[in-house]
Amino acid sequence: LSKMYHKEKSLQIKNSASALYNNLSVLRIAPRSLTYFTVVHANTVSIVSASWDGLNTSHRQLQSKEPNVATSNSLIMQAAWCVLPSRDLLVLTSQKGIQMYESDGSIMVYWHALDTPETATAQAVFARGIAAVRENYICVGEASGGILVFDIPSKGGNITLSEVLEEHKESITDMASECSGSQECIADMVSADDTGTLCVWKSGEEFQLLNKITGFDMSCSSVKLWKGTVVAGYGTGQIRLYEAVTGILHAEVNAHARWIYSLDIAPFSGLLLSAAEDSFVRVWHLTMTPESNTVEISHMYNECVTDTQICGAKFCDGDGYAFGVTGYDLSEIIRYTQS
Amino acid sequence: MSSRTLPLLFLGLGGEMLYILDQRLRAQSIPPDKARKVSSEADWIEKDRRRVMNDIITTMFNKKFLEELFKPQELYSKKALRTVFDRLAHASIMRLNQASMDKLYDLMTMACKYQVLLCPRPKDLLLVSFNHMDAIKDLVKEAPPILSQVDDTYRQLIEIYTPLSSGEFQLIRQTLLIFFQDMHIRVSIFLKDKVQNSNGRFVLPTSGPVPHGTQVPSLIRLFRCNGEESRRFQFQSGGTYSSALRPGSLEMFGDRVIKLGTNMYSVSRPVETHMSGTSKNSAQNTKVNTTPNPLAKEELNMLARLMGGLEGQKPGSADSGFRVNLFATDEEEEEALMSRPDELSYGVLNIQATKDQQSDATLSRIMGEFSEQDDPAPRACSKGDDLLAMMDMM
Numbered sequence: 110l111s112k113m114y115h116k117e118k119s120l121q122i123k124n125s126a127s128a129l130y131n132n133l134s135v136l137r138i139a140p141r142s143l144t145y146f147t148v149v150h151a152n153t154v155s156i157v158s159a160s161w162d163g164l165n166t167s168h169r170q171l172q173s174k175e176p177n178v179a180t181s182n183s184l185i186m187q188a189a190w191c192v193l194p195s196r197d198l199l200v201l202t203s204q205k206g207i208q209m210y211e212s213d214g215s216i217m218v219y220w221h222a223l224d225t226p227e228t229a230t231a232q233a234v235f236a237r238g239i240a241a242v243r244e245n246y247i248c249v250g251e252a253s254g255g256i257l258v259f260d261i262p263s264k265g266g267n268i269t270l271s272e273v274l275e276e277h278k279e280s281i282t283d284m285a286s287e288c289s290g291s292q293e294c295i296a297d298m299v300s301a302d303d304t305g306t307l308c309v310w311k312s313g314e315e316f317q318l319l320n321k322i323t324g325f326d327m328s329c330s331s332v333k334l335w336k337g338t339v340v341a342g343y344g345t346g347q348i349r350l351y352e353a354v355t356g357i358l359h360a361e362v363n364a365h366a367r368w369i370y371s372l373d374i375a376p377f378s379g380l381l382l383s384a385a386e387d388s389f390v391r392v393w394h395l396t397m398t399p400e401s402n403t404v405e406i407s408h409m410y411n412e413c414v415t416d417t418q419i420c421g422a423k424f425c426d427g428d429g430y431a432f433g434v435t436g437y438d439l440s441e442i443i444r445y446t447q448s
Numbered sequence: 449m450s451s452r453t454l455p456l457l458f459l460g461l462g463g464e465m466l467y468i469l470d471q472r473l474r475a476q477s478i479p480p481d482k483a484r485k486v487s488s489e490a491d492w493i494e495k496d497r498r499r500v501m502n503d504i505i506t507t508m509f510n511k512k513f514l515e516e517l518f519k520p521q522e523l524y525s526k527k528a529l530r531t532v533f534d535r536l537a538h539a540s541i542m543r544l545n546q547a548s549m550d551k552l553y554d555l556m557t558m559a560c561k562y563q564v565l566l567c568p569r570p571k572d573l574l575l576v577s578f579n580h581m582d583a584i585k586d587l588v589k590e591a592p593p594i595l596s597q598v599d600d601t602y603r604q605l606i607e608i609y610t611p612l613s614s615g616e617f618q619l620i621r622q623t624l625l626i627f628f629q630d631m632h633i634r635v636s637i638f639l640k641d642k643v644q645n646s647n648g649r650f651v652l653p654t655s656g657p658v659p660h661g662t663q664v665p666s667l668i669r670l671f672r673c674n675g676e677e678s679r680r681f682q683f684q685s686g687g688t689y690s691s692a693l694r695p696g697s698l699e700m701f702g703d704r705v706i707k708l709g710t711n712m713y714s715v716s717r718p719v720e721t722h723m724s725g726t727s728k729n730s731a732q733n734t735k736v737n738t739t740p741n742p743l744a745k746e747e748l749n750m751l752a753r754l755m756g757g758l759e760g761q762k763p764g765s766a767d768s769g770f771r772v773n774l775f776a777t778d779e780e781e782e783e784a785l786m787s788r789p790d791e792l793s794y795g796v797l798n799i800q801a802t803k804d805q806q807s808d809a810t811l812s813r814i815m816g817e818f819s820e821q822d823d824p825a826p827r828a829c830s831k832g833d834d835l836l837a838m839m840d841m842m
Contacts, residue, residue, distance in 0.1 A: 126628060127622070128625040148627075204449065229450065232449060233450050279615065303616065304615070328614050328618060344618065345662045346662045357671075357675075358671050358675070359670070360668065361669045362669075363662075363664065363667045363668075366658045366689050368618065387652075387654065387665075388652050403670070403672070403678075407668070408684075413654060413686055413687075418650065437625060438630060
């Protein structure tokens with residue numbers, strides 16, 4: 110009985126990972142045989158680049174931007190790479206605003222400040238939820254429920270705010286774009302919020318709301334969109350699969366014993382990765398049957414990261430051959446590869 | 449992140465402080481090698497313990513202080529919060545040496561970290577606070593003025609926190625986890641109970657009841673387009689979970705169900721800590737603590753507003769006070785002070801910042817208000833000086 114995955118050598122990071130949703134982002138750079146990993150710790154972001162031969166790693170750290178030194182700390186909520194046809198950008202979302210960097214983190218190309226009130230209010234202010242959509246959009250969610258749509262040129266810093274989508278009434282938790290690569294899918298993006306409400310969008314000069322799936326008063330902390338199917342992970346530990354455009358529920362899985370913190374899909378193989386505070390990372394397989402318009406999910410593999418509340422888990426490649434995991438208070442990125 | 453975090457953190461740390469002090473005061477009240485002498489002497493010691501607890505609780509639930517505490521605001525740094533608790537711990541005839549205060553704060557913090565981490569649902573943070581509150585209420589049940597302040601606080605907690613969503617509670621929890629990040633001080637009672645590993649990390653069981661609202665992991669259900677279930681099957685979860693317990697009560701009185709936040713100490717379970725073996729991770733601890741000068745000043749302003757409502761230190765020298773030792777002997781306490789690793793120090797508030805504050809309008813006003821509350825005029829100046837002196841000492 111051989112295990113599907115085995116543990117590889119971990120990547121050490123300078124700071125431990127903070128307990129934030131989706132706290133691991135991976136960028137695979139095939140031409141340079143490198144993979145970048147990014148992890149958030151309070152107000153800093155650690156970027157580790159690892160060569161595929163396992164011989165070289167390098168580190169860089171980015172800080173949240175503070176326009177005014179006298180103000181209080183600006184904690185980072187999320188960091189994620191946005192892959193567009195013309196360029197890759199690293200996006201950081203914090204309590205103060207949104208920073209966009211060239212993919213290696215060397216140059217900041219854009220800064221967008223959030224409206225922060227003079228004195229703190231009961232309603233938190235921050236940006237969270239990042240998605241690269243189609244050819245030229247990067248969408249970022251806000252604590253207010255708004256979604257900022259940025260128009261990204263093929264190069265340079267002339268990034269503009271195209272529109273603000275105001276459909277969600279509660280804090281955005283996560284957003285995802287269609288990752289199958291198929292041009293046939295009608296839905297381009299899905300956004301999720303603290304009540305579990307899911308909005309399905311079509312991109313364009315004006316984004317169009319295709320469908321709104323009402324939540325059941327439980328936060329949806331992580332969401333993916335693949336071949337027109339929304340995969341949503343909730344605070345109850347449940348995973349649900351919906352047909353994006355119609356809202357039809359395909360499947361419901363009592364997947365974890367605690368709050369789900371991260372989901373990821375390997376688009377070429379249909380493998381799904383889920384990770385939660387319960388210390389478990391689980392690998393599932395999604396199958397689409399177009400004839401019967403059904404989606405099925407089957408369980409493939411479990412990995413228990415002892416005494417760790419997992420906060421990030423991402424595949425390192427499109428087939429799901431390898432994945433990385435981060436946990437609260439852990440100063441390493443644990444890696445697993447298929448046996 | 450969440451502007452609603454401070455009250456829960458304060459009540460958690462305060463609650464733990466009271467458990468620890470109560471246990472130490474009881475332990476110290478009966479000299480081990482002496483039999484009970486004159487009954488009146490033993491009574492006097494018991495009265496002192498109750499007086500110390502009452503004084504601290506009265507200060508903690510001071511109306512003006514709580515008003516400031518419950519305002520929406522970002523969480524304070526560890527340094528700033530330590531300053532508040534130093535003041536609280538000295539709000540009575542009790543005296544603590546530096547080493548004992550350090551140890552007290554270590555224990556308080558690790559206990560709170562444990563509670564936040566192990567909370568089954570983020571919303572259960574409120575139940576943990578209620579466990580602390582219930583214990584505090586029990587300590588002052590014979591003192592009506594303080595009791596009514598405690599009851600007011602219950603009402604405020606219920607009013608502010610019960611409408612919050614699960615996501616908002618998780619944000620509070622995430623904010624707290626950043627506060628406790630990289631702290632791995634080993635606590636003897638946790639090690640003995642096997643809830644903490646020898647590397648200082650807490651044990652996260654993959655067994656036991658699931659949180660209320662969660663199902664035991666195992667079931668996959670597939671549906672047809674018309675909503676009918678087409679198939680269901682099970683998978684191996686790798687854990688041994690059982691169904692959720694009933695939810696705890698969020699009323700003023702009630703069964704809280706969860707045990708996190710209840711008193712884990714007793715006279716037979718002494719309070720001890722180990723400092724060694726955590727240096728690698730604790731060094732990272734201080735990186736988060738470091739704040740540049742301008743930030744320290746902003747925080748001092750917030751602190752002064754908060755502490756403006758606290759009672760001042762009682763007059764008198766260390767001799768007239770009742771010294772409490774968090775260690776078994778005076779020698780051990782002295783030894784702990786000498787050998788405390790630098791990276792575990794709670795930091796020193798920059799002296800330059802404290803001199804600047806003399807000219808700060810906000811601070812002066814508060815210190816002015818503060819002194820007006822006093823009856824004997826000569827003491828007015830010394831209270832302001834006490835505040836500065838305490839900052840300097842940090």
